[in-house]
Amino acid sequence: MTGSAANENASPWLPVEDREKARDQKIEAVQDMALTLFIEQGYHHVTMNEVAERLNVTKPALYNYFRSKEDILYSCWMSGHERLQQRVGAELGEGSGLARLRRLIRIYAETMTTTYGKSLVLLDDRDLDEINRRAILERKRNLDGLFRKLIADGVADGSIRPTDPRMAAFAIAGALNWIGHWHRVDGPMTPEKIAEDFAQRLTAGLERDDG
Amino acid sequence: MTGSAANENASPWLPVEDREKARDQKIEAVQDMALTLFIEQGYHHVTMNEVAERLNVTKPALYNYFRSKEDILYSCWMSGHERLQQRVGAELGEGSGLARLRRLIRIYAETMTTTYGKSLVLLDDRDLDEINRRAILERKRNLDGLFRKLIADGVADGSIRPTDPRMAAFAIAGALNWIGHWHRVDGPMTPEKIAEDFAQRLTAGLERDDG
Amino acid sequence: MTGSAANENASPWLPVEDREKARDQKIEAVQDMALTLFIEQGYHHVTMNEVAERLNVTKPALYNYFRSKEDILYSCWMSGHERLQQRVGAELGEGSGLARLRRLIRIYAETMTTTYGKSLVLLDDRDLDEINRRAILERKRNLDGLFRKLIADGVADGSIRPTDPRMAAFAIAGALNWIGHWHRVDGPMTPEKIAEDFAQRLTAGLERDDG
Amino acid sequence: MTGSAANENASPWLPVEDREKARDQKIEAVQDMALTLFIEQGYHHVTMNEVAERLNVTKPALYNYFRSKEDILYSCWMSGHERLQQRVGAELGEGSGLARLRRLIRIYAETMTTTYGKSLVLLDDRDLDEINRRAILERKRNLDGLFRKLIADGVADGSIRPTDPRMAAFAIAGALNWIGHWHRVDGPMTPEKIAEDFAQRLTAGLERDDG
DNA sequence: GATGAATGAGAATTCATTCAT
DNA sequence: TATGAATGAATTCTCATTCAT
Numbered sequence: 001m002t003g004s005a006a007n008e009n010a011s012p013w014l015p016v017e018d019r020e021k022a023r024d025q026k027i028e029a030v031q032d033m034a035l036t037l038f039i040e041q042g043y044h045h046v047t048m049n050e051v052a053e054r055l056n057v058t059k060p061a062l063y064n065y066f067r068s069k070e071d072i073l074y075s076c077w078m079s080g081h082e083r084l085q086q087r088v089g090a091e092l093g094e095g096s097g098l099a100r101l102r103r104l105i106r107i108y109a110e111t112m113t114t115t116y117g118k119s120l121v122l123l124d125d126r127d128l129d130e131i132n133r134r135a136i137l138e139r140k141r142n143l144d145g146l147f148r149k150l151i152a153d154g155v156a157d158g159s160i161r162p163t164d165p166r167m168a169a170f171a172i173a174g175a176l177n178w179i180g181h182w183h184r185v186d187g188p189m190t191p192e193k194i195a196e197d198f199a200q201r202l203t204a205g206l207e208r209d210d211g
Numbered sequence: 212m213t214g215s216a217a218n219e220n221a222s223p224w225l226p227v228e229d230r231e232k233a234r235d236q237k238i239e240a241v242q243d244m245a246l247t248l249f250i251e252q253g254y255h256h257v258t259m260n261e262v263a264e265r266l267n268v269t270k271p272a273l274y275n276y277f278r279s280k281e282d283i284l285y286s287c288w289m290s291g292h293e294r295l296q297q298r299v300g301a302e303l304g305e306g307s308g309l310a311r312l313r314r315l316i317r318i319y320a321e322t323m324t325t326t327y328g329k330s331l332v333l334l335d336d337r338d339l340d341e342i343n344r345r346a347i348l349e350r351k352r353n354l355d356g357l358f359r360k361l362i363a364d365g366v367a368d369g370s371i372r373p374t375d376p377r378m379a380a381f382a383i384a385g386a387l388n389w390i391g392h393w394h395r396v397d398g399p400m401t402p403e404k405i406a407e408d409f410a411q412r413l414t415a416g417l418e419r420d421d422g
Numbered sequence: 423m424t425g426s427a428a429n430e431n432a433s434p435w436l437p438v439e440d441r442e443k444a445r446d447q448k449i450e451a452v453q454d455m456a457l458t459l460f461i462e463q464g465y466h467h468v469t470m471n472e473v474a475e476r477l478n479v480t481k482p483a484l485y486n487y488f489r490s491k492e493d494i495l496y497s498c499w500m501s502g503h504e505r506l507q508q509r510v511g512a513e514l515g516e517g518s519g520l521a522r523l524r525r526l527i528r529i530y531a532e533t534m535t536t537t538y539g540k541s542l543v544l545l546d547d548r549d550l551d552e553i554n555r556r557a558i559l560e561r562k563r564n565l566d567g568l569f570r571k572l573i574a575d576g577v578a579d580g581s582i583r584p585t586d587p588r589m590a591a592f593a594i595a596g597a598l599n600w601i602g603h604w605h606r607v608d609g610p611m612t613p614e615k616i617a618e619d620f621a622q623r624l625t626a627g628l629e630r631d632d633g
Numbered sequence: 634m635t636g637s638a639a640n641e642n643a644s645p646w647l648p649v650e651d652r653e654k655a656r657d658q659k660i661e662a663v664q665d666m667a668l669t670l671f672i673e674q675g676y677h678h679v680t681m682n683e684v685a686e687r688l689n690v691t692k693p694a695l696y697n698y699f700r701s702k703e704d705i706l707y708s709c710w711m712s713g714h715e716r717l718q719q720r721v722g723a724e725l726g727e728g729s730g731l732a733r734l735r736r737l738i739r740i741y742a743e744t745m746t747t748t749y750g751k752s753l754v755l756l757d758d759r760d761l762d763e764i765n766r767r768a769i770l771e772r773k774r775n776l777d778g779l780f781r782k783l784i785a786d787g788v789a790d791g792s793i794r795p796t797d798p799r800m801a802a803f804a805i806a807g808a809l810n811w812i813g814h815w816h817r818v819d820g821p822m823t824p825e826k827i828a829e830d831f832a833q834r835l836t837a838g839l840e841r842d843d844g
Numbered sequence: 845g846a847t848g849a850a851t852g853a854g855a856a857t858t859c860a861t862t863c864a865t
Numbered sequence: 866t867a868t869g870a871a872t873g874a875a876t877t878c879t880c881a882t883t884c885a886t
Contacts, residue, residue: 463759464757464759464760466677466760467759467760546675548674548675548678549675549677549678585834586830589827589830589831589834590834592808592811592812592815593808593811593831593834593835594808595811596807596808596809596810596811596812596814597803597804597805597807597808597811598807599807599811600803600804600806600807600808600810600811601803601807603807604803611800616800619797619800620800620804623796623800623801623804623838624804624838625838626837626838626839627834627835627836627837627838627839628837628838
């Protein structure tokens with residue numbers, strides 16, 4: 001469920017294999033491999049050569065699918081964002097501000113345990129050119145805005161005790177983003193457990209006393 | 212109060228100045244400038260040349276004070292950690308687990324608004340060689356351990372409601388570390404205000420209901 | 423008048439067209455397109471990809487008609503030379519050295535206003551391998567020899583005043599070759615006008631005073 | 634007399650030599666060597682590596698003196714132009730249009746026998762970026778304008794028979810530029826002889842009949 | 845201590861060319 | 866004949882680092 005997309009080491013180029021795999025699959029394979037490496041080692045320590053070798057291809061082959069290394073980076077971040085947005089769009093649902101905030105936290109936390117989710121925090125937008133960077137910063141702002149809005153909504157509808165939405169959003173987003181740093185696939189808790197724990201934990205202080 | 216260390220543009224080499232400034236001051240100047248740039252642009256986008264130029268020196272001069280670029284990076288992180296540790300040692304004080312946790316949060320939050328504090332989160336230990344990296348990872352573990360301990364203490368002494376110290380520590384540390392990403396010197400809140408807000412906010416859900 | 427060969431943008435591969443076009447026509451189409459691009463942008467700035475794209479084909483298709491990029495280059499030059507030679511053979515005619523020189527100039531000048539004519543000066547033989555290069559250099563020498571011979575003939579038959587044929591040939595050929603650099607299809611003079619002007623101009627100083 | 638600047642194979646880096654040579658000399662050495670190679674082999678066949686090796690240095694050393702390969706190219710062309718302009722400025726002098734035209738031809742012809750002079754015709758402005766290219770095209774236009782002006786002046790003052798200055802300038806400049814292609818240092822004529830020959834030859838047809 | 849000069853080791857990117865289909 | 870995919874071989878340029886002075 002939590003898409004371990006990037007983890008298959010199965011390369012579409014494995015020796016004499018079926019070459020009929022769609023172009024899209026190759027694009028995805030490149031992206032997955034690159035992302036995995038970016039997250040493991042950091043963008044600047046990953047060479048195009050390494051990405052290629054791990055896929056049993058040579059470097060120039062990658063340029064059939066992406067214009068540049070930076071292009072891959074951008075693509076990775078955007079894919080991560082898209083996956084998050086999709087779930088948010090589908091699952092945020094209705095209800096009080098608090099209820100929706102909890103759902104957002106759950107979705108966000110779960111996403112943060114996937115490779116693509118981690119890309120949202122572990123990739124550095126300063127490695128992109130101005131245009132791509134701006135696109136990403138805007139999406140980051142929107143995400144932040146969503147947290148603030150749900151909090152403000154909650155305060156308005158009485159499900160959340162009065163608080164500064166900006167600071168509350170910072171605190172929650174920080175805790176969530178941090179998951180990308182400490183989460184390990186072989187850790188003791190499933191993504192769902194983590195999500196459930198954080199949904200409670202990060203809203204415990206926000207509930208009305210008389211809730 | 213906490214060092215705005217990295218911000219002085221005063222270079223010890225400024226034109227005709229007294230060249231007698233102590234070696235230590237120069238070391239610090241290099242470190243400050245490098246750190247400021249690392250944080251602004253990211254380690255890999257900062258060249259030794261740029262660090263030097265900003266100090267009105269030439270590149271090789273830097274090698275009188277640091278063995279390598281990586282050495283500067285390590286040094287920056289360590290200085291940040293030392294400053295934090297110093298305050299923790301001096302100010303954590305006595306009291307219930309909850310009380311001490313709140314103090315730690317305050318110290319940590321304030322520190323996160325300084326350039327050196329940010330270095331703890333914004334510098335990437337993967338840019339270091341194994342030895343230095345391990346040294347840092349250990350300190351990071353210790354820091355995490357401290358959070359967990361205070362929480363566990365609080366649970367034990369009844370000041371904190373029963374909770375998983377590991378997850379609680381992750382949530383709190385995440386929220387705190389995130390400050391390094393969003394805080395701007397010219398933002399609307401002083402470091403003290405942020406610290407006070409977070410000390411309350413991050414422990415609000417931990418207090419005993421009947422606290 | 424002489425082929426505006428390279429200008430048709432009509433590709434033999436245009437969408438659903440009759441694919442029965444003779445192989446020779448395709449060869450010519452490739453050559454024309456390549457030459458046009460070589461002259462516009464310079465050999466090294468033209469990629470096989472670009473040539474192919476402009477013809478609505480893919481790169482490897484070109485290799486059905488030419489062994490290599492260099493092969494196209496060679497072919498272009500040779501075609502240009504052939505066209506020139508053909509006219510020279512057909513139109514140089516008989517008469518005094520001066521009369522024949524004037525005819526050569528006219529032919530050469532007109533040719534220089536065509537894409538293929540320009541190839542004689544604007545393509546660089548150093549981009550060819552030794553074998554092809556030698557073939558071209560020989561033809562260039564022959565061309566030069568022809569100029570010198572007509573001049574020497576003219577001197578011998580009294581139609582041209584005594585002069586150094588080598589230098590005279592250099593001066594005339596230089597002026598003519600330069601046409602390839604400055605001529606634009608949409609310029610103010612027709613090829614014929616240019617040819618007529620140069621035929622007079624370049625021989626004005628060669629006529630006997632008492633001619 | 635005319636600078637054989639680029640021909641010295643004396644490298645300022647020759648083994649253990651005097652390292653005191655001025656930076657300017659090194660810049661010039663790089664430029665000279667690069668230009669020599671550009672002219673011998675064509676810009677695209679010359680690698681930075683080759684330039685460096687011939688100077689007993691390594692590639693990156695060149696980047697201390699020029700920002701890029703293109704920068705060297707631009708610099709070469711400009712130096713050639715400057716040398717020409719200097720002589721033109723100093724030696725064109727006064728007199729009838731015809732007299733001045735002859736002097737220009739002499740200067741131009743002599744220049745064309747030097748490595749730097751050849752750079753004016755043998756380097757391709759399309760290898761430059763738009764900005765540098767424009768700078769060069771403007772200078773080329775000015776040069777052309779000078780030829781036309783002197784011819785027009787001559788027509789006006791009666792020293793030159795009525796003729797189209799544009800075409801006359803093309804013919805003369807073409808003959809002169811061609812020198813850059815055929816001239817060899819070990820050829821049978823000295824630069825001065827060539828210049829004298831061309832000064833007469835290229836204006837022979839321009840004199841008034843009754844001159 | 846400081847510098848000018850140079851270098852070794854990459855790293856991304858390009859492109860003509862080939863090959864299986 | 867045409868193509869999609871891949872590759873080998875450059876080539877430019879960068880940068881941390883060193884060294885003679």
